[in-house]
Amino acid sequence: MNAIAWRRTITELAAGAVPVLCILVPWYILSAGHFVAPSLLPSPVAVFVRFFQLLGDPQFLQNVGVTLFRLFTGFGIAVVLGVGIGILAVGSRTMGSIVKPLVRVLAPLPKIALYPALVLTLGFDHSSKVALVVADALFPILLATYQGAASVDPKLVWSARAAGTSQTKCLFTVVLMAALPSILTGARIGLVISCIVVFLAEMITSTDGLGQLLVKAGRTFQTVDMFVPIITISLLGLGLNGLFNLLSARLLIGFSTRA
Amino acid sequence: MARLLSLPGIPPLLACLGLLVVWDILARVFMISGLAPPLEALGQIPGILSDPEALINIADSLKRMAIGFVLALAVAMPIGLWMGRSRLAAAFFNPLFMVIYPVPKAALMPIIMLWLGVGDASKVLVIFLGVSLPVVYHSFQGARAVEEKMLWSAAAMGVGPVGRMLRIVLPTTMPEIMVGCRTGLVLALITMVTSEMIARQTGIGNIFFTALDMAQYNDVYAMIIIIGILGFVCDWAFEAVRRWLVSWADSAHEIAVGSA
Numbered sequence: 001m002n003a004i005a006w007r008r009t010i011t012e013l014a015a016g017a018v019p020v021l022c023i024l025v026p027w028y029i030l031s032a033g034h035f036v037a038p039s040l041l042p043s044p045v046a047v048f049v050r051f052f053q054l055l056g057d058p059q060f061l062q063n064v065g066v067t068l069f070r071l072f073t074g075f076g077i078a079v080v081l082g083v084g085i086g087i088l089a090v091g092s093r094t095m096g097s098i099v100k101p102l103v104r105v106l107a108p109l110p111k112i113a114l115y116p117a118l119v120l121t122l123g124f125d126h127s128s129k130v131a132l133v134v135a136d137a138l139f140p141i142l143l144a145t146y147q148g149a150a151s152v153d154p155k156l157v158w159s160a161r162a163a164g165t166s167q168t169k170c171l172f173t174v175v176l177m178a179a180l181p182s183i184l185t186g187a188r189i190g191l192v193i194s195c196i197v198v199f200l201a202e203m204i205t206s207t208d209g210l211g212q213l214l215v216k217a218g219r220t221f222q223t224v225d226m227f228v229p230i231i232t233i234s235l236l237g238l239g240l241n242g243l244f245n246l247l248s249a250r251l252l253i254g255f256s257t258r259a
Numbered sequence: 260m261a262r263l264l265s266l267p268g269i270p271p272l273l274a275c276l277g278l279l280v281v282w283d284i285l286a287r288v289f290m291i292s293g294l295a296p297p298l299e300a301l302g303q304i305p306g307i308l309s310d311p312e313a314l315i316n317i318a319d320s321l322k323r324m325a326i327g328f329v330l331a332l333a334v335a336m337p338i339g340l341w342m343g344r345s346r347l348a349a350a351f352f353n354p355l356f357m358v359i360y361p362v363p364k365a366a367l368m369p370i371i372m373l374w375l376g377v378g379d380a381s382k383v384l385v386i387f388l389g390v391s392l393p394v395v396y397h398s399f400q401g402a403r404a405v406e407e408k409m410l411w412s413a414a415a416m417g418v419g420p421v422g423r424m425l426r427i428v429l430p431t432t433m434p435e436i437m438v439g440c441r442t443g444l445v446l447a448l449i450t451m452v453t454s455e456m457i458a459r460q461t462g463i464g465n466i467f468f469t470a471l472d473m474a475q476y477n478d479v480y481a482m483i484i485i486i487g488i489l490g491f492v493c494d495w496a497f498e499a500v501r502r503w504l505v506s507w508a509d510s511a512h513e514i515a516v517g518s519a
Contacts, residue, residue, distance in 0.1 A: 012350035019355040040373055101270035105278070105487075108494040110449040112456070113486040116471045116479050121294050196363040200453060203366060211366070218369040230366055237361025 042224040050224050051231055060213075064232065067198055067209040070126055074133025075194045079187055082138050083176070086145025086183075091171045103142065111135040112200060119205055129201040129209075136197040137190035144186020148179030181255050184248040191244055195237040199229075271491075300480035307481055313466055317485075320462035323379055324451045327386025331443065334387075335394035336436060340428055342395070343402020356395060364389040365453035372458055382454040382462075389450035390443040397439025401432035437501045444497050448490050463489075 024044055030036050031043035038046075054060040089099040115132050122128040152175050160174045161167070176183075202211025210229040217225035279297045286296040307313050342349045368385055375381040405428050413423050455464025463486060470478035 012346070015347055015350040016354035018351060020358060023355075097270070101274035102277070104271050105274045105491065108445055108448075108490040109487045110445070110452050110490055112449055112453050113467070113483050116467065117294070117483055120471075120476060120479070192361050195361060196366075199363045199366055204456060214366060214369060223370075223373070226370055230362065230370070233366070234358075234362045238358070241361060 039221060039223055042227065046224050047227040047231065051228050054228060063209055063213055064236075067202065067211070067233070068236075070129045070133060070201075070209070071194050071198045073126075074130040074198065075137055075191055077130070078134045078137035078141055078190055078194070081134070082141030082186070082190070083145050083183055086142045087149055087171055087176055087179075089146055090149040090175065091168075099146075103139065107139045107143070112197070115201060115204060124205055124207070129198060129206070132201045133194045133197050137194045140189040140193065141183070141186040144182045144189075145179060148182025148186075149175050151182075152178040181248075181252055184244075184251065188241065188244050188248070191240055192237050195233060195240065199233045295477045295480045297480070299477045300484060303477045303481035304484065307466070307478065307485065316462050316466055320451055320455065320464070323382050323462070324386060324447050326379075327383045327451075328390050328443065328447045330383070331387045331390035331394060331447075332440065335391040336398050339395040339398025339436075339439075340402045340424065340432065342399045343405070343432070344424070344428060349399070349403075352395075356392060359388075360392060365450050365457065368454050368457040377458045377460050381458065382451070385454045386447050386450045389446045393442040393446060394436070394439040397435050397442070398432060401435025402428050404435075405431045434505045437505055441494070441497055441501070444493055445490070448486075448493060452486060 027041070027044050031038060031041050031046075085095075085099060089096045111132060114135060115128070118128040118131045118135075122131055156174055156178055157170055160170050165173065198209070199211040199214075202209035203215050204211075206212040206215075210233050214226055214229040217223075217229070282294075282297045286294045338348075338352060342352050364385055367388070368381065371381040371384055375384065409427055409431070410423055413427055418426065451462070452464045452467070455462040456468055459465045459468055463482070467479065467482040467486075470476075470482060
């Protein structure tokens, strides 16, 4: 990189830090200068100190673990179902004509509205939360798979068919692989959605998990403890998003970067 | 038969019927406890919709949703367009939005309630936050893809920066902005329901969870259907507006998804 490019990068980094500071600094001034009561807005220092304190607390970590367990179970099921149904909908016309109208009806439905029904039928435990995560994460993955698989270059399929690959095998070895960039984009969106939804489900009815920590702190007006779960879930979301990007960069070696 | 199936409204209608049948089978044959049969739930809908108090609640919710949505459009669209046309603005706002993106917006509700109370202001703010992000993102992506040559020609013909923004960037970006708005609309509905579930006072979420607390399960399922229909109608109405506004561009995305 030459000097001009360097200067540009540094300017951009500095510019990016400004709005984040614009939130943190007034937050700090407001709370440190006692302009607002700490019970309404605790200082950012207090929140982060509490966050790092709690990282050593086994009970807090157990709650994080419960949330992560629900998150990954739900996300895993959603990936398998979404990719499977999406590929099948492209592969077979009958499946396609069943899946498309169903998705059209179900995708705009706010899935959180299903949560009471899920609680009533599946109970208060893990299964209702996992089911909600599946319901919410499924559609972005399904749609991305469908769109990716439907726009695969037909020449790829023709060549594979001409080389003697069966139609079903073609679907999984050619179409699935060629749709990978689109599938991964959908899965990344689904992952962040899962993070958010699992937290909301735990806020509404739960006995454990991060969302429940927030509600419990809110009931006793422990404002600092209210900020900590939100920061934790946001950091989890950011971290998982970053990890997923690394993973997909590895998986997509050889694909053109535009996809 | 094939011609009937190719009518635009028929396949979704059939899908709805299919869902109701599956639901009915699950409720009757498998006798899942807590799952009311669909006919009983559907039977509650006229009762809810003719109750003036429920209608006021629903109107309240829709009003908050509309205010939050319009405010978000008014703020997010210019920011997104500006980010798309200026490198500095993009570098300025991008990290902020990256940090905000994974925050569960509706989870901020308890904290916002501490500051703004349980009234309309905090719910509108949450809806506003939920809608803003996709609108900013899609305006940004759209404005970035505007062809430079058009801007150069306009500049050569003496159109000022504001004129270029309004007469070239905005119309060119419109289809992409519409995609963002559609996702935003879905998100507005979700954040609306969620915020009312957390701060129960008025609105759809309030009727919904009061019914759940009172163990009126038929009402709960009826509300799910009403919210579902609301989502579908919003999506359909928006699609009509979109087609009218940007009839010259074909839509790349068929269905919007989102979650807050």
